[in-house]
Amino acid sequence: MNPRLAPGGALTATGVVAVVRGTRAERVADVLDTLADAGVRCLELTLNTPGALAELDAARQRLPADVELGAGTVRTAADASAAVAAGASFLVSPDTDEGVAAVARDHGVAYYPGALTPGEVGRAWDLGATAVKIFPAGTFGPRYLRDLAGPFRDVPLLPTGGVGPDNAADYIAAGAVAVGVGGSLIGDAFDGGSLTALADRAGRLLAAVHAARRPDVRVEREGAAR
Secondary structure, eight states, rough: OOOOOOOOHHHHHHHHHEEOOSOOOOGGGHHHHHHHHTTTTTTEEEEETTHHHHHHHHHHSSSSSEEEEEESSSSHOOOOHHHTTTTEEEOOSSSOOHHHHHHHHHOOOEEEEOOSHHHHHHHHHHHOOSSEEEEGGTTTTTHHHHHTTTTTTTTTEEEEESTTTTTTTHHHTTTTTTTEEEEEHHHGGGGGGOOOHHHHHHHHHHHHHHHHHSSHHHHHHHHOOO
């Protein structure tokens, strides 16, 4: 088995994965470019977005090399192979699949499988996950993530689903290596909404995560959560 990949530099540096899921292919490039310009360096384009593979390939050729581009909603080995061929450097799934894990391992790309229960987290880690996506995190909240982080101290946890600029700091304080943020970040950008507003939301999210990583802020939030 190949060595397990550590979470990517962009993920650990910024603590944010932007989950880009839309209904209009013609807005994908604008949304990705706006997020990258705002400082988001880890962009997940879900495969159920129209034209996702073509847009992923185009973005890889267009955006700076330090922007990590990945594919989300990867549920099969065929999906995983197509995403890697389109330039994905990481794969994100709502569940854990042995075939997807094998493709990620064989191609040397990061794998963020979805899990919720302790048993699911353990299985995802055993299959070679780079970090485990806790989904849907918002159903149980930061306290649940803290409970998972206790016995799984060696497992980087990536809460996604119900995470946004207003509560991202709480998940970081609870032990998350980073947060995955979709709807609350993207907002109405795919429906003709302001890209300036999207950039503002991204900036607020990045600032919240950065502040939460400060030791004094983290200790304060941890104490409040107990």
